[in-house]
Amino acid sequence: MRQKLWKRLSRFLEVYLMKKYLETAISNALKTLDLLDIKGYKVEVPPEGFGDYSTNVAFFVSKRMRMSPLKAAEVIGEKLLSDPRVERISVDGPGFINIILSQEAFSEALFQTLNNRYYWRIKRPAAQKNIQIEFASVNPTGPFTVGHGRQAVIGDILAEVMRARGLHVEKEMYLNDAGRQIQLLGESVWIRYQQLLGKKVELEDTHYQGGYLVEMAEELIKEVGETYLDRSEKETRRFFRDYVLDRMVQTMKASMDKLGVSFDSFFSERTLVESGAVDRVLKTLRDKGLVTDRDGAVWFKVSAFEDESDKVLVRSDGTFTYFMTDIAYHLNKFERGFDYVIDIWGADHLGHIPRMRAAMKALGIPESFFNVMVHQYVNLKKGNEIVKMSTRRGEFYTLDELMEIVGVDATRYFFAMFDPDTHMLFDIDLARTKSAENPVFYVQYAHARICSIFRNAVEKGICHSTAEDVDYSLLQSDEERKLIREITSFPEVLERVAGDYKVSRITNFLEELASCFHIFYNKHKVIDRNHMKMSEARVGLCMVIKNLLADGLALLGVSAPESM
RNA sequence: GCGCCCGUGGCUCAACGGAUAGAGCAUCGGACUUCUAAUCCGAGGGUUGCAGGUUCGAUUCCUGCCGGGCGCACCA
Incomplete structure (x- = not known):
């Protein structure tokens, strides 16, 4: 046979x-x-x-x-x-x-996808590559904003897709825990702490204004009381910095957990500074004659490699700039043996790209190594008002709030469905209404519907376990052929995502598949006692669709409920 | 001023250089005694920002405008 x-x-x-x-x-x-x-x-x-x-x-x-x-x-x-x-x-x-x-061609394709659930995975790629994707890296100075949510979701899904294409991928978050912003953050809480205890001190413009820091100060008072009102300034500064930093990092990790994003590693900027790695890179650059000293600061000759002005590596007060430590960080990545890295950055980091590229060249790192995926901002709409985000001024919706309001499934699906290049508008009120407006329900509903069919099939004694004896060539309608064609196109969708990083191709695919299914469902009866042969064949088709919807949603990190 | 990204029905978005530019929301009208109506079917709604160019063919590529976002820090 x-x-x-x-x-x-x-x-x-x-x-x-x-x-x-x-x-x-x-x-x-x-x-x-x-x-x-x-x-x-x-x-x-x-x-x-x-x-x-x-x-x-x-x-x-x-x-x-x-x-x-x-x-x-x-x-x-x-x-x-x-x-x-x-x-x-x-x-x-x-x-x-x-x-x-031919009909034979269609039934052969269906049969094979039915018997190879993960037919869209590549088991043995032509060349094994070692890739790192870095995302959600920020100053731990405030809770994640929805913008970070966007890049976290994109990065997480991209990693999953690349793994499905047989590549070795690691996800890493970089913690900017060394800079001056952290110092300011500590001071901000210190001032809040003193204010709460009745001292007359005020925040300056450079400090962080967010209310979450008042809450943190309140909690701190419960823990340590007034002990830090009359300690030495040096000791107090360090205490507040470390305390706030630890709290912030815990909060951020918790947010990522909630979003369903797990990292293979976290990398601390501070360890880079303390280990002397930054000094070593600086020396390397100096030995190559690529730095100059001017106005008390140390500058890197970006202009020797790119059409950009030179940039400061070490400030006149002796501290490293973010640029300096980022060079050391990327050299570290290179030394860890990655074939290439993909950094996912918001559009506000655009200016950082040429100077980093210049630094990579200066260190003799191959050009293909350093890749950046830039995504545009997320704008939030509340009522008729566009809410702009600013961490400093403390005006934002946090990622946690968003997940609270619309749920994790909708949050992930929503961020996945827009091309990273679009300036997406996230309508909070629309997202808040938990109804059919959300496309995630459309896809999930298709999955739940098939599960329901299967429950019915079991009752009626129809199952697909004898797949080899089922005649799939009975599936001749336009709707059925279209579904089979759709099913066989999924590997190509993933192939393209791995190439151009547009994860929205997956949501587009799932919506199209779900749509084809809903149309099919409305026109044809799957379980029909009077046509057992046809029922068996259709159950097989539905099984492939169900698996694909579930696996596709899993790739996005979205649940596939069996009933809704 | 220079650089990157984006301008597609009223709104949010699709479309590997291809054939009649597609969905959803909103508006209007239909379909549940039958596997879940969170679904389906139908109608209206477009000079794909503007003007050129490349070619058998352009929403897509190139050039120039116009509009918006972001960047051009001893911020990250």
């Missing part, structure tokens, strides 16, 4: 993906025409009514074949027709070849 053979083979072979298969078929056809070097053509899904797949290859070969695209399409189409999986072709428009695949 044919399906038994597939099942045996499918353990060893890559799953038969219809589009990939056609690409090979076209390439073979070109070979017979001595046109193998032609590149750039595509196989894609045509508009409704033009067949299963289409290719624009004729436009690319017409010149070489010295005929019109239309004529070339006919010649190539004729060759494709000899393929047993190709049932019909037609040449339309200015020269598109539209292809209809």
Whole structure:
């Protein structure tokens, strides 16, 4: 039996993906025409009514074949027709070849995806790469804002996708726990502490104004009372800095936990300074003659490598700039053996990129090593008002508040669904209304619906456990063929995400899959006692869809409820 | 001023250089004695910011404008 053979083979072979298969078929056809070097053509899904797949290859070969695209399409189409999986072709428009695949081709594809649940994973990649993605790295001076949520979700999902594509990926958060901002943060709490205990001291403009620091000071008073009202300034400063820092880091880790983001490592800027790693890098740069001393500060010659002005590494008061420690940090990453790193930064870090690139060049690190993915800001809308974020002024919605209001599923899904380049507008009131407006429900509902079908199937005694004897070629309707085509396209979606980092392709895919399913569901009955053969085949189809919805949502870190 | 990103129905967003630019929300009208109506079907709504260029073909690529965001720190 044919399906038994597939099942045996499918353990060893890559799953038969219809589009990939056609690409090979076209390439073979070109070979017979001595046109193998032609590149750039595509196989894609045509508009409704033009067949299963289409290719624009004729436009690319017409010149070489010295005929019109239309004529070339006919010649190539004729060759494709000899393929047993190709049932019909037609040449339309200015020269598109539209292809209809045989029913056999569809049932084979479905059968194989049914028997290889993780057919979209790559087990053995061509080249094993060691990659690090760094995100959600900030001054631990205040709770995470929704902007950090956006990059955390993107980074987390991207790591999952790259792992599914067979790459080794580590997720890291960098803690900027050494700089002057931390000092200011400590002072801010110290002042709040004194104010609460009746002293007349005021915050300055450079201090952090957020109310969360008042709360922290209140809690501190409960813990230590008035002990720090009359200690030495030096001791007090250090105490407040360390206390606040520890509290902030705990809070931030808790937020990430809540968001479902786990890190493989946390890296402290302070350890970099204290270990002398920063001094070493500075010396290296100095030995290479790439630093200058001017106005009491130490400058790095960015202009020797990039079209940018030189930047300060060591301030005139002797402290390191963020730029300085970041160079040491990236050298450290390189020395840890990563093939390349991807830093996910907000748009406000744009200016940091050229100078970092210059520093990498100065240290002889290969150009492909340092990669930055920039995402645009998240704007929040409340009522008719756009709320701008500012950590310093203490005006923001925190990530925790957002998760509290809309839930973790919606938070993650929402951040995943927008292209990182868009200045997304997060409508708080809209998100607050827990209703169908949220696309996450649409996808989850499709999953729950299938689960419900299965409960019904069990009651009626229909199951898919004897998959080999099921006749999947019964699934001939447009809706069913479209679903199968959709299913086989998922590996390509992930491949593209791993390439261009646009995780929104996954939500787009899931919404499309869910939509195809809902349409199918409304038109066809899955469980039908009068048509047991058909029911079995449809249960198989639904099983693949259910797995894919669940696995796709899992990739996003969103739950897939069995009932809603 | 210079650099990066973005301008797509009323709103939020899609669209691998392809065919008739798609969804959702909002508006209007239909579909539950049948596996969950958080669904489906239909209608209206667009010169894809403007002007050129490249080509068989441009929302997509190039150039110039216009509008918005961000950056051009001894902040991070």
